[in-house]
Amino acid sequence: MLPPYDVPMMISDQEQxxxxxxxxxxxxxxxxxxxxxxxxxxLWEPNRPQGAPAPLVVVSHGTGGSGSNMEWxxxxxxxxxxxxxxxxxxxxxxxxGYEPExxxxxxxxxxxxxxxxxxxxxxxxxxxxxxxxxxLGGYTAAxxxxxxxxxxxxxxxxxxxIPLPVIPEFPSALEALRKKYPLDESSRHVLDxxxxxxxxxxxxxxxxxxPGVGSLVTPESLATVRVPVGIRWGGxxxxxxxxxxxxPYLEHIPTASGGSAGPNVRHDDFFxxxxxxxxxxxxxGREAAAFFQQHLG
Numbered sequence: 001m002l003p004p005y006d007v008p009m010m011i012s013d014q015e016q017x018x019x020x021x022x023x024x025x026x027x028x029x030x031x032x033x034x035x036x037x038x039x040x041x042x043l044w045e046p047n048r049p050q051g052a053p054a055p056l057v058v059v060s061h062g063t064g065g066s067g068s069n070m071e072w073x074x075x076x077x078x079x080x081x082x083x084x085x086x087x088x089x090x091x092x093x094x095x096x097g098y099e100p101e102x103x104x105x106x107x108x109x110x111x112x113x114x115x116x117x118x119x120x121x122x123x124x125x126x127x128x129x130x131x132x133x134x135x136l137g138g139y140t141a142a143x144x145x146x147x148x149x150x151x152x153x154x155x156x157x158x159x160x161x162i163p164l165p166v167i168p169e170f171p172s173a174l175e176a177l178r179k180k181y182p183l184d185e186s187s188r189h190v191l192d193x194x195x196x197x198x199x200x201x202x203x204x205x206x207x208x209x210x211p212g213v214g215s216l217v218t219p220e221s222l223a224t225v226r227v228p229v230g231i232r233w234g235g236x237x238x239x240x241x242x243x244x245x246x247x248p249y250l251e252h253i254p255t256a257s258g259g260s261a262g263p264n265v266r267h268d269d270f271f272x273x274x275x276x277x278x279x280x281x282x283x284x285g286r287e288a289a290a291f292f293q294q295h296l297g
Contacts (some may be wrong), residue, residue: 015078017042017086024115027108030091030099039112040088040095042067044074046081053127055296056120058113059086062135063103063212064169065271066093072270072281073132073209076289082296083127085120087112092136098170100177104158105190106136106213110143110198117202128296130205132288134270135240138211138231142249145206145229146199148221149213151191157216165239203227205295207288208258210237210267214245222252230291231258232284234265 020041027037046054057077059070067086077084088095089109091102101108113131120126133141156162158174167173181190207230233246240246242260250256261280269275270284 015044015047017044019043022116022119024112026115027111030101037090037108037112038096039090039116040067040093041116042074042086042088044078044084046083047078048081053125054081054083055127055130055292056083056085057130057132057292057296058116059084060109060113060131060133060137060140061086061089061093062133062137062210062271063167064092064094064098065134066095068095069271070134072285073134073288076285077132077292080289080293082289082292085116087116089140094169098173100170100173100180103167103170103173104177105194106139107143107149107194107196107198109136109140110200113140113144114198114200117200121202126202128204129202130207130292130296131203132207132209132292133211134209135267136212138208138240138249139213139217141206141208142211142217142222142225142229142253143198144200144203145227145253146197146221146225147217147249148197149194149216150218151195153216154194155191197221205292206230207291208232208246208249209284209288210234210240210246210270211249212240212245214240214248217248219248219252222249223254225253225255227255228291228295229253229256229258230288231256232261232287233258234267234269234280235260235263236265237267239267 022039023036025036029035070086091099131141205228269277269280
């Protein structure tokens with residue numbers, strides 16, 4: 001059964017994406033360690049021919065979602081003649097199902113994006129690259145610009161010193177993770193991986209919508225971000241509250257600018273079938289397209 005926020009793609013038959021499943025041989029499938037990690041892509045080519053390679057925007061979905069339900073962000077980008085790629089992050093998308101690492105080993109998400117860019121870049125010359133992300137996808141985008149997880153904060157979450165907010169899609173994620181990876185010295189590599197620099201020099205602009213994980217990233221890493229960062233958030237968001245999750249990005253990234261999508265906008269308004277504010281996705285999607293037109297050319 002799909003999560004309640006599954007919103008089908010509302011794109012014409014002529015504009016349906018090419019769907020590809022790539023395999024990253026450097027990482028393992030979370031269910032079958034004998035297989036490489038899958039990275040599913042939904043790819044829209046520009047709807048108008050261009051002389052030079054079209055600017056490319058990669059879209060990262062929120063926790064438990066899918067690239068296939070990011071229509072509200074994909075459509076305005078595609079209509080603005082960007083090449084658009086939305087991803088499914090392994091273990092954290094409802095198409096393939098959930099694994100605890102998919103929710104808690106969040107640093108694997110930006111690696112998915114870099115792997116996709118590397119693969120696409122081998123096939124043809126890439127235009128200027130931007131990354132847009134919603135919720136946990138907002139962290140994903142920021143990590144590709146230099147944001148890094150504080151391993152001490154992460155350890156506190158994994159040990160329960162800092163309470164983990166309830167994850168509606170996978171309430172037992174932390175318990176399931178502890179069963180697979182007991183928190184002892186053997187997990188040192190996990191903390192090291194979390195703190196790694198995942199920035200990708202191909203990424204020239206980032207757009208975050210209701211970003212998550214702001215409380216776990218280091219201010220020092222955010223201060224190193226040099227690419228333009230646009231941020232939007234909901235004033236009534238209790239899932240990724242402004243003070244906890246958005247404010248660190250906005251205050252510590254020197255190139256960041258942004259604004260509230262509305263004082264009554266909730267987190268759910270970006271994915272619910274019947275949002276309290278039905279205009280918010282349209283507005284923010286258009287603002288994302290305008291942002292990338294300004295910074296990617």
